[in-house]
Amino acid sequence: MSNLEFNRLPPLNALTAFEAVARLQSFARAADELCLTHGAVSHRIRLLESFYGARLLLRRGGTVTLTTKGAYLLTSVLEALSVLRDASQRVSDARPIVTVSAGPSSAHYWLIVRLGEFYRDNPDIDLEISATKLNKQKKRVSIESGEVDVALRYGSMEEWSGLDCVKLMDVQLFPVCSPSYRATLGGLSTTAELRKAIFLRLPHEPWKPWFTAAGLDWPEPASGSIFGDASLMLDAAASGQGIALARSVLVEHDLASGRLVRLSEVGVASGRAYFAVCSPAARARSEVQRFLEWLVGFSRRSARPRAGLAAVR
Secondary structure, X not given: OOHHHHHOOOOHHHHHHHHHHHHHOOHHHHHHHHOOOHXXXXXXXXXXXXXXXXXXXXXXXXXXXXXXXXXXXXHHHHHHHHHHHHHHHHHHOOOOEEXXXXXXXXXXXXXHHHHHHHHHHOOOOEEEEEEOOOXXXXXXHHHHOOOOOEEEEEEOHHHHOOOEEEEEEEEEEEEEEOHHHHHHOOOOOOHHHHHHOOEOEEOOEOOHHHHHHOOOOOOOOOOOOEOOOHHHHHHHHHOOOOEEEEEHHHHHHHHHHOOOEEOOOXXXXXXXXXXXXXXXXXXXXXXXXXXXXXXXXXXXXXXXOOOOOOOOO
């Protein structure tokens, strides 16, 4: 609504005075209810009548009655005040909300599937989660501006200087594919047999370091689909399109369910890690602090070795 449109509205204190006088049929009783003087209530009613250029109330003896226009206005005033009271009640009773931003891959493959525990332990807090791929500048601005309370980011701590940054998880990289894709290539029982495979690629996560760790003197793959996000690459691998160099953090559930299989016990440490990032102002809020504590605690528990996730030899 423009400033011009707001200027066409009467003062709220005049409307509340009008409603009280009309309901109580008395200026004196309305003044007592509103903790105002009789003169202040009369002034507000005169202000309202001047605004509309019409009489709204008639004094007859010791009583007050509504004019036709006053009765018409009162109906709308009661509706408007009711809406305001309801909105005020909802706002005052609102549950605390923590806004969380994460990349599509970390939101889908790590965060969302684990939030049940957070809600069980924190039933009084709601999370508002966005999973959008942002450029580097926007990631920082969204935190500094208060648009985001907590951001789950994959990168280095140096990127977040001046902000509160808590390391959550280190990352290992290793190859995965679907069981059906492994079968079509004869089982891929040794790392050398990976040469037959299609390598799915992320621009910022090259294969060469893993090749070196696995003792394979191979160049960086020059073919194979290139993806802008790890979640897309893992979905492609699960659908049998090739092998992906997966982050350990993102494939735990897929390995446990058999949707993906690990093709080598060799893993290489990523040069990056997952961090929880927030502004000092956001971290000062108790609900944000509780969410951060849960993130740190859950991340540490998730980092412990689990049965059933051994690599396929």
